[in-house]
Every structure is written in C-alpha cells, then in structure tokens.
C-alpha cells in the first residue's frame with residue numbers, strides 16, 4: 001500500500017512499512033548516515049539521519065522511523081543541519097585528526113560529513129582518545145582511537161558473517177570496540193574476512209600492510225620478485241582509478257605490475273583451474289568410494305578458519321585442496337623455479353587478493369614446505385591501487401601486456417572463482433568430464449549464479465543425481481551447515497565463500513562500492529565466460545602441460561605433497 | 575573451580591539470555607570475579623559469543639575480571655563524598671597501590687573498587703576495606719590506613 005507524505009513542502013509517494021530514509025532515497029534526497037547498514041536492522045544510534053517531523057515538532061531518525069500517511073518532514077531545515085553538524089563536531093572532539101597520515105584519507109565518511117556540513121572550526125574540544133592499537137591479527141589492524149563507535153563492524157560481523165567476535169566494551173566515554181577480554185583480535189574467533197573494514201566509515205579498521213617489506217624486496221638484487229593476482233582483481237581494480245565498475249583491465253594490470261618491478265606476472269586463475277582438477281578428482285573419488293560427503297570447498301580462508309572454530313566435526317568434509325593462492329605459491333617455488341633456474345629461497349612471491357584473510361592464510365604453518373613459504377606477501381586490491389599510484393603509473397595511458405607463461409594461461413571457468421557459485425560451476429564442468437568422459441552441453445548453471453545468499457541445484461550426470469549447494473556470507477553457511485548436520489539437507493558438494501557475493505565483494509576490495517558495482521563485477525566475469533572458448537579447466541593447455549611435465553595426475557603423489565593440506569580445530573575464544 | 579561454575583549454571587535450567595546477569599552475579603559472588611573460563615562456560619551454556627558476554631559485563635561497574643586482593647578497598651564516589659574530596663582520596667589510593675578501579679595490585683594485597691553511594695554520607699569521604707568503614711579519610715590519613723593493612727602481612 002502506498003500513500004503520500006510531505007517532504008520539504010512537496011508531496012512524495014511512500015510505501016507502508018518502509019522507513020523515512022528509504023522513501024527519501026527513492027526521491028533522490030540524500031540523508032547522511034553513520035550507523036546505518038543497508039539490509040541490517042537499524043540501530044538509530046548515531047542520529048546523523050535526523051529529520052524534522054513538523055507535526056510533532058521533533059527530530060526523528062529517518063533510518064528507524066516508519067513513514068506515516070500525511071506526515072510532514074523537513075530534511076534540511078536549519079534545526080536539522082545544526083543538529084547534524086553538532087554531532088560531527090562532537091565526533092571530531094576526541095578524534096585524532098591525523099587525516100594526512102590515515103589510510104582512509106580522501107575516502108572517509110567522517111571527512112566527507114565534516115566537509116558537507118562545513119565544519120570549519122574546532123568549537124568543541126575534548127580529550128583525544130588514547131587506546132592500544134590492535135595489530136595482533138595477521139590480517140586486520142584496529143585503531144580504536146579513530147573509532148566513532150557507530151557499531152557497523154559489530155553488526156556486520158554478527159549478522160552477515162555469523163562470527164560475532166567483537167562487541168562494545170565498557171560504557172560511556174570509556175567505550176571501545178574489541179574482542180572478548182579486549183586482548184587482541186588474534187585470540188578471538190575473527191576469520192579475517194575484512195567485511196568490518198568495508199563498512200567502517202573511518203580509518204579505525206584497515207588491512208595489515210606488507211608494503212615496506214615488499215618495497216625492500218623489489219630493490220633487493222638477490223631476489224626475483226614475482227606476482228600473482230586472483231580472478232576477481234581484473235574486474236574490480238578499475239574502481240580504484242575511478243573507472244567504471246566491472247571494467248576488465250587485466251592486460252593493463254599486467255603492464256602496471258611489470259612497471260612496478262615485478263619480474264614475472266602470473267595469473268592465480270591458472271591455479272584456480274588446477275584447484276578444479278584436484279577438487280573435481282577428489283569429489284569423484286569421494287562419490288565413487290563412499291568417502292565423506294558432502295564435500296565442502298576449501299579455497300576461502302575465511303571459511304576454513306570458521307570451520308576450524310565452529311564446525312571442527314565437519315573438517316573431514318572439507319576438500320583437502322589448498323586454495324589457488326597457495327597452489328600458485330607452491331608451484332612457483334618448485335615447478336616454475338626449476339624451469340627458470342632459480343633457487344626457491346631467492347624468489348619473493350607476492351599475491352594480489354580481493355581478500356584480507358589471504359594474509360592470514362599465507363602465514364599458516366601448513367603453507368610452508370620444507371621451510372619455504374608458498375607465498376611471501378599478500379596485497380589487497382586497494383593496496384595494489386596504492387602501489388600503482390605510488391609508482392606514478394597512469395593506468396589510462398599504458399600499453400596492454402599479457403601474463404607470463406607458464407602459470408599465466410587460464411580457462412574462463414577459473415575466472416568464475418571470483419563470484420559466489422563460480423567454484424561450483426567450474427568444478428561441475430570438470431567433474432562431469434571425469435565421470436563421463438564427455439563434455440557438458442550446457443555449461444551455464446543459472447541456479448548457481450547471482451547474489452542470493454544460498455543457492456542449490458540438482459544435477460543429472462548420466463543418471464547420477466548430484467545435489468549441490470552454494471552459500472555466501474558465513475551467517476548463511478551456519479544455517480545451511482546446521483541443516484546438513486541435522487540431516488534435513490543432503491548434498492554431495494557445497495561451495496562456501498565467506499564474503500557476501502564471493503571474492504568480487506571481498507574484504508580487500510575497493511571501499512564504498514555499491515551493490516550495483518558488485519553486480520557489474522559479477523557480470524564482467526560471466527561475460528568473460530560467455531565470450532571465451534576454453535570454458536573448462538581440464539582443457540587449459542598449461543594445465544595439461546603441468547600434469548604431463550611435473551604433477552603426473554590429479555591426487556597423485558606430487559599433488560599431495562604440494563597442493564593438498566590439512567586443517568585443525570582451533571582453540572580461540574568463541 | 576569448573577564444577578562450581580557448572581553447579582551455578584544448573585540453577586538456570588531454562589538457559590535463556592535473560593538469566594545472563596544473575597548468572598554472572600552468582601559467579602562473581604562465588605569466585606570474587608569473572609574468570610575467562612567462567613565467561614567461556616557461560617557462553618557455551620547460553621550459546622552466546624564470549625565477546626557479547628564480555629561486552630555486557632563491562633557495561634556494568636559491578637563486575638570485575640581479576641581476583642580480589644587480600645584486602646578489598648571500596649571507595650565511595652557518591653555526591654557527599656565527592657564534595658568532601660573523595661577524588662583526592664581515590665587518586666592517592668591508586669598511586670599508593672599502583673592499580674586502578676577494578677584491578678588488583680601485583681602483590682595481591684589490595685584490590686580496588688569504586689562504588690556509587692555506600693549509604694554512609696555522614697562519614698564522608700568514606701571508604702570500606704573488607705567491609706570495615708573508615709570515616710572522613712583524607713589524602714594524608716589514607717596512607718597510614720593502607721600502611722596498617724600492609725603491615726598485617
């Protein structure tokens with residue numbers, strides 16, 4: 001049902017049950033918010049979104065007040081603006097004000113609001129915050145001094161990620177956000193997904209930087225510095241340079257990476273194909289020999305840690321495959337090093353990931369082979385953007401290049417890894433071939449595409465019915481796994497990606513992207529799959545080559561040594 | 575200790591989130607503080623993340639996370655005590671025993687707690703050590719009082 005409300009002396013249409021904020025948004029009226037997260041229950045705590053309710057002569061929060069028929073609202077009256085401005089001034093009163101040194105300089109909601117509301121003098125002086133910087137996590141840095149206590153991180157961590165490892169601690173002016181006992185994120189159940197960074201309006205949350213060491217290595221003549229990038233980077237990096245969302249700048253990125261000084265440029269999508277070979281073989285083996293079913297994907301390090309903490313009894317269900325990042329790391333320092341005539345210890349291996357949890361994954365002890373780490377440094381999409389700017393590269397003005405070979409050629413199936421459902425689609429294509437010796441006629445599995453949190457499909461492989469499910473957002477994984485545990489759902493294969501939408505919306509991606517931007521990235525991946533001819537991992541010529549020259553066969557001895565791993569129950573504060 | 579926590583939890587068979595605060599109070603009553611183990615146990619029992627329980631517990635002044643010292647000092651910060659200088663007294667105690675409210679001194683001899691009103695305004699500024707009241711304390715007299723407790727060791 002819809003009715004009229006009066007906004008700034010004009011009648012607009014409003015729908016029963018929606019909030020004032022939603023109604024205004026449709027009319028193109030922008031109301032500032034700080035604590036609001038789209039899709040989450042409104043907390044109404046920051047009071048940035050107040051509007052004047054003319055009939056009651058009150059300021060009400062637009063994010064949590066439902067529209068009422070005939071209501072009259074002023075969105076930018078002097079009283080409203082004064083109130084919003086005061087809130088910003090109060091937030092600034094104890095803020096460190098070190099914008100020039102802040103990771104979020106020029107991309108900060110507090111800065112924007114201060115500018116929008118024309119805060120030009122320090123009217124309210126307070127004692128500056130002084131708390132411990134939490135650098136205990138391998139992925140996430142928390143600077144409580146910059147925190148404005150909006151609570152977005154707390155809600156995303158609980159509602160979307162189902163982790164709930166952080167909350168408000170203490171009260172009043174002593175309030176901080178932290179994990180249980182406030183003894184550091186690394187003691188908590190934090191899965192390093194970085195979704196909290198994505199919603200934080202300020203520089204209170206950021207990824208742990210591997211910059212200084214990387215720069216040193218680029219200038220170290222004894223080291224050969226090589227780089228790999230994940231499937232989703234080429235379709236999300238553009239936004240770091242204000243280019244359209246979903247623009248695929250793979251070849252420009254190759255060129256930029258070489259200009260920065262990376263000697264060899266590899267595509268993690270190649271090892272996504274390799275992962276599919278191993279994982280599909282593992283699935284086929286489990287199904288044929290009555291192994292542990294459902295098998296669950298293991299390429300998302302946020303999900304893997306989540307399973308180790310909350311579902312240790314299901315660890316045997318996880319595929320033993322390392323993630324594409326780690327597989328690439330392992331083959332660079334063995335297969336490729338040998339070909340290139342380099343000692344593994346002289347290779348410094350960097351990866352560009354859409355993800356903060358990959359930083360944690362790279363330093364897991366299982367990811368070291370005979371004292372040699374698979375991957376030495378992990379940068380997020382954002383950090384790559386910074387690096388390109390730091391090296392003065394004009395991405396709009398460079399000649400395209402291709403990745404190095406071997407380890408640079410990919411199928412379009414591997415590219416799908418970047419979005420929720422993509423690992424499943426790619427795996428099904430290859431598993432079908434392994435089971436039947438034939439190729440799937442219809443490659444696209446529409447039911448597994450799109451941004452829905454939980455998707456399922458039943459596939460008929462020559463009479464063998466295979467039930468699969470795809471979840472993204474770990475809160476959705478919880479729901480699904482609990483049903484599986486209770487026996488209410490029966491699947492053969494489940495894909496889990498921690499972040500909502502998958503890696504295209506990972507915690508290392510551009511901050512401030514809209515849902516439309518994420519959809520554009522997803523579409524870009526699907527377009528690549530539509531356009532290209534090699535649509536299955538097992539037809540990637542470099543994959544065929546690496547099995548011929550080096551690995552032997554999927555699940556063979558070499559694969560087990562280099563490409564597979566194990567998991568362990570984690571003792572953290574749950 | 576664990577068995578004690580279990581037996582406290584068993585007094586709340588419905589295991590609902592509403593019983594969180596009474597549970598924590600019972601545990602503190604018994605142990606003198608909320609240990610990490612206790613918070614974890616309560617979390618398991620109520621199916622509530624440890625971060626949430628810690629968040630709730632730190633919201634209230636009444637909960638502490640370190641064991642009590644041999645001598646537990648309660649400093650009244652009510653209005654009457656405040657007017658007559660309890661801030662100075664508190665500051666002096668903090669300096670003297672080297673910890674802040676909610677903490678226990680390293681040697682375990684003292685623990686400190688700030689309370690709202692003890693209800694003995696006539697004696698302001700007043701402190702209680704192990705339940706014994708000390709009236710009209712000053713920044714000077716408190717030193718001697720603390721010294722006496724120290725000498726009892």
Ligand code: SF4
Pocket residue numbers: 140153156157161163164165166189190191192193194195196197
């Ligand atoms: S990284 Fe993810 S799990 Fe960790 S605190 Fe942030 S949202 Fe929660």
Ligand code: SF4
Pocket residue numbers: 146147148149150151152153154177196199200201202204205
């Ligand atoms: S850390 Fe960021 S998201 Fe979390 S409460 Fe503080 S300002 Fe908000």
